Amino acid sequence: MHKFSFLLLLLGLFEYASGEEGFCSAPSSESKSKPLYWKVDNPTLSPIHLQDLPGFTRSVYKSDHALITPESQVYSPLPDWINTAAAYLITPEMGSHFVMYLAKLKENSRSALPPHGVERLIFVLQGGVTLTTATGNSHILKVDSYAYLPPNFEHSIQSDAPATIVVFERRYAPLQNHVPEPVVSSTDKQPLLETPGEIFELRKLLPTSLAYDFNIHIMDFQPGEFLNVKEVHYNQHGLLLLEGQGIYRLGDSWYPVQAGDVIWMAPFVPQWYAALGKTRSRYLLYKDVNRSPL
Ligand code: UGY
Ligand code: MN
DSSP: OOHHHHHHHHHHHHHHHHSTTOSSSOOOOOOTTSOTTHHHHSOOOSOGGGTTSTTOOOOEEOSSEEEEOGGGOOOEEOTTOEEEEEEEEEOGGGTOSEEEEEEEEEEEEEOOOOOTTEEEEEEEEESEEEEEETTSOEEEEETTEEEEEOTTOOEEEEESSOEEEEEEEEEOOOBTTBOOOOEEEEGGGSOOBOOTTOOSEEEESSOOSTTOSEEEEEEEEOTTOBOSSOBOOSOOEEEEEEEOEEEEEETTEEEEEETTOEEEEOTTOOEEEEEESSSOEEEEEEEEOSSOOO
8 A cells, every 4th residue: 555545544543543432432421511311312322333334223122121222212293282292112012001202392382181090290301391280270390390190180281392201101090098199399309218228319209108009210320339139020110211321131131221211121020220331320210009919
């Protein structure tokens, strides 16, 4: 090869390897000024050296678990909602008794009610929405705020600017003499709870009383922390990784995961998480509670 072209080739290789997004370079640490949960709406679609590889995805769908990564999420207009597109990520077709979807509200958007007997929880990931209830009360929900709407509870969610929310819905399992009340709050208002034998930090978004047939856990891990219990249990989970990255074990498979990833865990799938990287991992986790499996 001509000496000059060889030199150019070497220079080119050096630039590629030392560039910010270079194959060999460590990822640059994210700016601290980014809004909370920013990464969920702006995910890294795949490692830079695989981004243009046709057909590459980290998503996996198995009988007892699924990992649905952002490059696989497919949005379509949400029936009856106005100006809203959603990606259903967990539905009963997979074996779950709940649905979990990401909804992107555009300008002048408005929700529809869930079917009769179905309860709903919304959690704001980006932007803000206004929740109005039948009594005329209205609440402005910003990032990290959430609302629980009991079955057959009239409400409407509206936005005049783009917003992203995650929604959980399930058919309510009634229990005599127990009636769930609506809840409007935010994660930072929830106290840290005891986690005997574990090191992660735990908050619950709903009261633990019997009226509620599910809860949403917010779990924080510092890099290097992991679940001590290699869990196998009857409850089902829908998980959204809000921040950070790590390794999720599901059954006999081990998955690198990052903010924006969604996981379905069927009852009894062995599950374990270890947080890696340089920033906190935070995930939001649906868990059915307070009802006999029979
Ligand atoms: O409460 C739970 O079941 C929770 N610790 N599971 C999980 O994080 N996979
Ligand atoms: Mn679990």
